[in-house]
Amino acid sequence: MAVSLRDVTKRFGSVRALDRVTLDVGEGEILGLLGPNGSGKSTLLKVVACLISPDEGTVTLPAAGRAMMRRTGMLFDHTAHWETLTGYENARFFARSYGMDPSAAHDRLEDLFSRFGLRERRDDPVSTYSYGMRRKLGLIEALAHEPSLILLDEPSIGLDYRARITLAGLLRTAARRGAAVVFSTNDVSEAAGLADRVALFDRGRLLVSGEPAALVRSLGAKVTIDLRLTAPVALQPLGEVPGVESVGAEEREDGFCVTVIAAPDESSPSFLLARIVHAVAREGGMVVGVDLRAPGLPDLFLAYTGEGADAP
Numbered sequence: 407m408a409v410s411l412r413d414v415t416k417r418f419g420s421v422r423a424l425d426r427v428t429l430d431v432g433e434g435e436i437l438g439l440l441g442p443n444g445s446g447k448s449t450l451l452k453v454v455a456c457l458i459s460p461d462e463g464t465v466t467l468p469a470a471g472r473a474m475m476r477r478t479g480m481l482f483d484h485t486a487h488w489e490t491l492t493g494y495e496n497a498r499f500f501a502r503s504y505g506m507d508p509s510a511a512h513d514r515l516e517d518l519f520s521r522f523g524l525r526e527r528r529d530d531p532v533s534t535y536s537y538g539m540r541r542k543l544g545l546i547e548a549l550a551h552e553p554s555l556i557l558l559d560e561p562s563i564g565l566d567y568r569a570r571i572t573l574a575g576l577l578r579t580a581a582r583r584g585a586a587v588v589f590s591t592n593d594v595s596e597a598a599g600l601a602d603r604v605a606l607f608d609r610g611r612l613l614v615s616g617e618p619a620a621l622v623r624s625l626g627a628k629v630t631i632d633l634r635l636t637a638p639v640a641l642q643p644l645g646e647v648p649g650v651e652s653v654g655a656e657e658r659e660d661g662f663c664v665t666v667i668a669a670p671d672e673s674s675p676s677f678l679l680a681r682i683v684h685a686v687a688r689e690g691g692m693v694v695g696v697d698l699r700a701p702g703l704p705d706l707f708l709a710y711t712g713e714g715a716d717a718p
């Protein structure tokens with residue numbers, strides 16, 4: 407286990423920013439922290455980064471002190487840079503202070519500045535950088551030394567679309583070589599695409615954690631598929647597709663409309679759709695319109711959080 411929290415509580419005055427949180431992060435795992443504003447995500451990252459100490463509970467890391475610092479890469483909302491130095495000089499300073507030798511640092515930084523589309527501006531002073539460029543530089547500094555623990559507080563804020571894809575690729579590569587990655591986000595869809603596991607917080611409490619698809623399945627919400635066909639088909643074979651719970655149909659002006667309701671299973675909703683379209687085709691039908699509605703992490707978020715949330 408790379409990181410282990412046991413009954414961690416952190417108070418700010420009367421606010422419990424973290425309330426008896428127990429959570430593990432494994433090597434090679436990408437964990438996404440979700441939760442409403444003020445639910446404790448940043449506080450948890452800061453506790454793991456040893457920037458603040460918990461009031462109660464324990465945080466276990468694979469190393470201590472300076473050794474752990476060298477193996478950690480972190481990004482928080484406030485990126486601190488030397489404004490008069492160039493982006494490259496700032497990043498080189500961080501890489502050297504993390505113990506990288508000059509030539510390895512040079513190669514890695516060249517690569518990262520290119521990947522993040524910051525190459526042309528690398529020799530400009532940071533004082534001339536836009537907000538997004540500063541965030542990219544902060545990420546380069548966090549990732550250059552190939553840390554084994556990566557802690558990122560809302561890393562995609564300010565990043566353009568291409569940089570978000572670059573970041574996701576870099577985090578997956580880091581996880582493949584064994585790094586533990588923990589990031590917070592207010593973009594629930596982003597977490598669904600990137601995290602191996604998500605942890606959902608509210609008011610400092612860990613409500614639930616697990617693999618995104620399994621958590622969504624646990625909600626028990628159904629997949630609904632509306633199909634428009636050119637002509638009626640027999641419905642019974644559609645009902646026999648694994649996972650399908652009910653099939654309804656109506657003749658409308660724009661065609662023969664079929665509604666299939668199914669329970670989400672291990673396979674993706676698009677695989678279920680493919681099987682249903684195949685069953686329609688076997689009955690001689692032709693699909694001319696599809697609308698697929700599958701439950702996702704946003705539904706999990708809404709089910710568990712907020713005033714009057716009806717937690718499962």
Ligand SMILES: Nc1ncnc2c1ncn2[C@@H]1O[C@H](COP(=O)(O)OP(=O)(O)OP(=O)(O)O)[C@@H](O)[C@H]1O
Nearest residue numbers: 418421423441442443444445446447448449450592
């Ligand atoms: N330094 C501080 N002093 C006082 N209260 C704080 C401090 N830091 C955090 N808090 C409080 O602790 C709670 C958790 O805050 P935290 O920043 O961890 O939430 P978050 O989930 O990261 O929120 P957001 O999504 O808005 O970034 C909030 O109620 C916040 O006001």
